[in-house]
Amino acid sequence: MSVQIEDSEVDIVIAALHPNLTPFLEAWRPFFSRFHIIVVKDPELDSELQIAPGFDLKIYTKSDIEAVAKSSSINFSGHSCRYFGYLVSRKKYVISIDQDSLPAKDPSGLVTDAVAQHITNLATPATPFFFNTLYDPFRPGADFVRGYPFSMRCGVPCVLSCGLWLNVADYDALTQSVKPNERNTRYVDAVMTVPVGAMMPTSGINIAFDRLALGPALLPGVHFTGEGKRRWETLEDIWSGLCAKVVSDHLGFGVKTGLPYVHREGDGTKPHGSLNKESEKVKLLDDALPFFQSVKISRNATSAIDCVAELSGMVREKLGAVSPVFGSAANAMDEWVNLWKSVGAQAE
Amino acid sequence: MSVQIEDSEVDIVIAALHPNLTPFLEAWRPFFSRFHIIVVKDPELDSELQIAPGFDLKIYTKSDIEAVAKSSSINFSGHSCRYFGYLVSRKKYVISIDQDSLPAKDPSGLVTDAVAQHITNLATPATPFFFNTLYDPFRPGADFVRGYPFSMRCGVPCVLSCGLWLNVADYDALTQSVKPNERNTRYVDAVMTVPVGAMMPTSGINIAFDRLALGPALLPGVHFTGEGKRRWETLEDIWSGLCAKVVSDHLGFGVKTGLPYVHREGDGTKPHGSLNKESEKVKLLDDALPFFQSVKISRNATSAIDCVAELSGMVREKLGAVSPVFGSAANAMDEWVNLWKSVGAQAE
Numbered sequence: 001m002s003v004q005i006e007d008s009e010v011d012i013v014i015a016a017l018h019p020n021l022t023p024f025l026e027a028w029r030p031f032f033s034r035f036h037i038i039v040v041k042d043p044e045l046d047s048e049l050q051i052a053p054g055f056d057l058k059i060y061t062k063s064d065i066e067a068v069a070k071s072s073s074i075n076f077s078g079h080s081c082r083y084f085g086y087l088v089s090r091k092k093y094v095i096s097i098d099q100d101s102l103p104a105k106d107p108s109g110l111v112t113d114a115v116a117q118h119i120t121n122l123a124t125p126a127t128p129f130f131f132n133t134l135y136d137p138f139r140p141g142a143d144f145v146r147g148y149p150f151s152m153r154c155g156v157p158c159v160l161s162c163g164l165w166l167n168v169a170d171y172d173a174l175t176q177s178v179k180p181n182e183r184n185t186r187y188v189d190a191v192m193t194v195p196v197g198a199m200m201p202t203s204g205i206n207i208a209f210d211r212l213a214l215g216p217a218l219l220p221g222v223h224f225t226g227e228g229k230r231r232w233e234t235l236e237d238i239w240s241g242l243c244a245k246v247v248s249d250h251l252g253f254g255v256k257t258g259l260p261y262v263h264r265e266g267d268g269t270k271p272h273g274s275l276n277k278e279s280e281k282v283k284l285l286d287d288a289l290p291f292f293q294s295v296k297i298s299r300n301a302t303s304a305i306d307c308v309a310e311l312s313g314m315v316r317e318k319l320g321a322v323s324p325v326f327g328s329a330a331n332a333m334d335e336w337v338n339l340w341k342s343v344g345a346q347a348e
Numbered sequence: 349m350s351v352q353i354e355d356s357e358v359d360i361v362i363a364a365l366h367p368n369l370t371p372f373l374e375a376w377r378p379f380f381s382r383f384h385i386i387v388v389k390d391p392e393l394d395s396e397l398q399i400a401p402g403f404d405l406k407i408y409t410k411s412d413i414e415a416v417a418k419s420s421s422i423n424f425s426g427h428s429c430r431y432f433g434y435l436v437s438r439k440k441y442v443i444s445i446d447q448d449s450l451p452a453k454d455p456s457g458l459v460t461d462a463v464a465q466h467i468t469n470l471a472t473p474a475t476p477f478f479f480n481t482l483y484d485p486f487r488p489g490a491d492f493v494r495g496y497p498f499s500m501r502c503g504v505p506c507v508l509s510c511g512l513w514l515n516v517a518d519y520d521a522l523t524q525s526v527k528p529n530e531r532n533t534r535y536v537d538a539v540m541t542v543p544v545g546a547m548m549p550t551s552g553i554n555i556a557f558d559r560l561a562l563g564p565a566l567l568p569g570v571h572f573t574g575e576g577k578r579r580w581e582t583l584e585d586i587w588s589g590l591c592a593k594v595v596s597d598h599l600g601f602g603v604k605t606g607l608p609y610v611h612r613e614g615d616g617t618k619p620h621g622s623l624n625k626e627s628e629k630v631k632l633l634d635d636a637l638p639f640f641q642s643v644k645i646s647r648n649a650t651s652a653i654d655c656v657a658e659l660s661g662m663v664r665e666k667l668g669a670v671s672p673v674f675g676s677a678a679n680a681m682d683e684w685v686n687l688w689k690s691v692g693a694q695a696e
Contacts, residue, residue, distance in 0.1 A: 107455065130637075131548040133510060133605050135536060142534070143527065146520040146579065147549030147586035151634045162481060172494040179491065186490070188483060188538040195546035200479040201495030231494065238495035257481050286499045289478075 001125040001154050002138070005093060010119065011211075012037045013085035013096040017078060017229060019047035026052050027102045031115045035095075038085040040065075042229075044077045060084060068343055072335045073328075074220050078228025079204060080236050083220040083336075086211065087344045093122060094215070095208040098231070101262035104166050107187050117260035118161045118208035121191055125155025126254020128196040135258070136191040158193075159214040159253040160244055163206035168266030170203050173278035176232045180270040191258035196249050199292055202241020205231065206262045209244070210253075216304040216340045217247040221315075221329040224281060232271055235281060239329065242292045247307040250297040284323055291318050305345070309337045349473040349502050350486070357440040358467065359559075360385045361433035365426060365447055365577060367395035374400050375450045379463045383443075386433040388413075390577075392425045408432060416691055420683045421676075422568050426576025427552060428584050431568040431684075434559065435692045441470060442563070443556040446579070449610035452514050455535050465608035466509045466556035469539055473503025474602020476544040483606070484539040506541075507562040507601040508592055511554035516614030518551050521626035524580045528618040539606035544597045547640055550589020553579065554610045557592075558601075564652040564688045565595040569663075569677040572629060580619055583629060587677065590640045595655040598645040632671055639666050653693070657685045 012035050014021070021039065025032065029052070036056050041049055043062035051057065065076050065084050076084050082096050095118050103111045124138040130152050137144045137153070144153050169175075169182050194200050209218055222239040248255050271278065295314055301307045312333035319326035360383050362369070369387065373380065377400070384404045389397055391410035399405065413424050413432050424432050430444055443466050451459045472486040478500050485492045485501070492501050517523075517530050542548050557566055570587040596603050619626065643662055649655045660681035667674035 129641075131542050131546045131605075133512060133548055133551065134532065135534075141530065141532070143517070143519065143523055143530070145549045145551065146518050146523070147551070147583070147589070147633065149634045149637050150522075150630055151637075164481060169491070170494050171491065174498075175491055175494070182489065182491070184482065184489070186483075186537060188536055189534060190536045190538060194479050195543050197545050198479045198543035200481055201493045203481065203493065203495070235495070241495070257479075282498055285495065286497045289497050289499070293477075 003123050005119050005123050007034045009092045010035050011085070011089040011091040011094050012115070013082050013089065013094050014039045014099060015079055015082035015085070015096070016041045016049055017045065017099055019045065020050045021099065022050050022052040024099050024102070025055060031103065031113045035115065036091070038089060040081040040085040042078055042081045060088060069339055072339060074332045074335055075223040076220065079231070079234055080220045080223055080228050082204070083218070086215055086218055087339060089211055090346060092210065092212050093119070093208065094211045096204065097262060098205045098264070100265045101165065101205055102265065104261035104263040106189070112260055114163060114206065114260035114262055118163065121161035121256045122158050122208055122210060124158065126158035126193040126256055127152065127155045128193050128249070128254040131195055132192070139191065156252055156254050157210070157213065158256050159210040159248055160255040161208040162200070162202050162255065162257040163208070163260045163262060164258065165203070165205050165264040166261050168264045170205060170231055170264070172282060173232045173271040173273070173275060174282065177271055177275060187261060188258065191256055194245070194255045194257055199242060199245055199289070200257065201238055202244065203231070204237030204240070205264060206260065213251070213253060214244060214248060214304050215344060216308045216337065217244040219243060219308060219333060219336045221332050222325060223332070224325070231266065233273065233278065235285060238285065243308065243311060246292055246295055246297070246311065247304050250301065250307055251304065284325060287322050288319055288326065291315070305337060305340055308333055312337065351471050353441060353467050353471050355382045358383050359433070359437040359439040359442050360463070361430050361437065361442050361444045362387050362447060363427055363430035363433070363444070364389045364397055365393065367393065368398045369447065370398050370400040372447050372450070373403060379451065379461045383463065384439070386437060388429040388433040390426060390429045408436060417687055420687060422680045422683055423571040424568065427579070427582055428568045428571055428576050430552070431566070434563055434566055435687060437559055438694060440558065440560050441467070441556065442559045444552065445610060446553045446612070448613045449513060449553055450613065452609035452611040454537070460608060462511060462554065462608035462610055466511065469509035469604045470506050470556055470558060472506065474506035474541040474604055475500065475503045476541050476597070476602040479543055480540070487539065504600055504602050505558070505561065506604050507558040507596055508603040509556040510550050510603065510605040511556070511608045511610060512606065513551070513553050513612040514609050516612045518553060518579055518612070520630060521580045521619040521621070522623060522630065525619055525623060535609060536606065539604055542593070542603045542605055547590060547593055547637070548605065549586055550592065551579070552585030552588070553612060554608065561599070561601060562592060562596060562652050563692060564656045564685065565592040567591060567656060567681060567684045569680050570673060571680070572673070579614065581621065581626065583633060586633065591656065591659060594640055594643055594645070594659065595652050598649065598655055599652065632673060635670050636667055636674065639663070653685060653688055656681055660685065
């Protein structure tokens, strides 16, 4: 069931929220240089980008976004600009890493290759229908534990690989306020499949996915005005991750979490904004959760694009009255479906 | 939500399948000596037990089993003799470790305290309704990742802690035949909650549980004639684990997996028995799985004993025709319920 992934099938998508990309690219050069890179410049960023030479790299800016998505109300600012990169990629696989994240070291002090690990995660099957207590059974030296059903050992395609981060924690604004100095120092040497039906907080810091199978479900949906420059105020990836998990579950695919780590410098400061506002956002997410935990996509939806089209209607119907944010999210999802059909579905 | 667990609330239950328990007890002395220990001697073992002095320890033998369970058809031989210990314990918590498992070392070479880790796992909440990507949020230095619903952050009581093993792998007979020399050398420094609805292979090598909340669901159900001396031929703990997970999910409790590790010497040899027979057993387990993945316990069942009583009827109805093994399992479960009511439900 494992697949072979060629370097030419992979795009690395980077959202440029700060103008100087050179230190980031230099740090990643040993791991990025074999791949095509898409840089999407935050449309609200005015300064000229500084880019280290020697990469196979294409930059998309505000004018590109406007040319492709001119009639759309989707907000591609801040972290959300990466979704434009997902849209215009022509590759089967996408890897996306935040600009404030550098290669991580394992406990022995060796620098790890997050790109290679994401590719391994996507190339080997996922096992969402039964939990393997000794983690990834496809890893060398591992296997299925006694009692794991033989009928499920071939697994299913892995379409989403959610990596983790060391150093600066990825907390919401409230937790970040309480624990501004907390750092994650525990390197857990494991990859696992998140079981079918289980929801999870998908952080956009460090992910990879099968763009042809799941791409439309990695979408810009919830975006609060003025947010999206800092992870702790961001809900776009959380919403996107809930959509992606629901769609992956429906289509019989698998989602993995764990390795690879990146070393996150992050915005490890105490939030200065209104915590009341942040608290309201958190409350909204809690309100939306029962929807994602119970939503049933119909059998007619046999592709990610079908699923997202159906999901947006259900978001509008079930959550539209809860908050205008969800109505806007449903609209953005509809527009995203149309954009994907006209632009994103094109492949090399 | 965390609870305080006193040493006096814990029984350590050891199944004695080989007569010389002294090396095992000496290796565990630093961690076992504060606790009351129940040793259950395999009723098929003839030789006298050799027990290191200096422990608060009670031994149960064939005559004790016969006195308590004389009218029962439950097979308490081999690994299954530990269930008798679960039954006669009067403590709130039970920890059970296989006789061929010794304290494990962490990657820095320090010997780890599996007992303390199990107690921590049971004392801190579980989070079965949403997956936390950075593992156990109640561990020092960790927390809930951004996007984790605040409404679910208090968690639920953890009633089952499934530890892992280093060195000799815990494989079924078929995998063990293919990989007799494979060893698990990866120490994954993590504890996590297995999501609600997800089934898992619960190995009986190294577990702990809340006996008052879940005890009746840790039961001797499936036992093949002549089996149960070697883990690779054993299905009793797998069946018991499926029952326990279904019951825990129904009652709104949580199950954790991960730390602690034990170092397993195990029976790391190639199985000599009939692989055809082993293959048939594996097939039976596969046949039973859809039952466990879809079974719904009624709302009237509000305790583990209620759940097991109901489950046994459904096993008989849905699986009885598949194989006489499941009919016997249902009978054993009924008898276990009666035994538990008359003997097991007594507490200090």
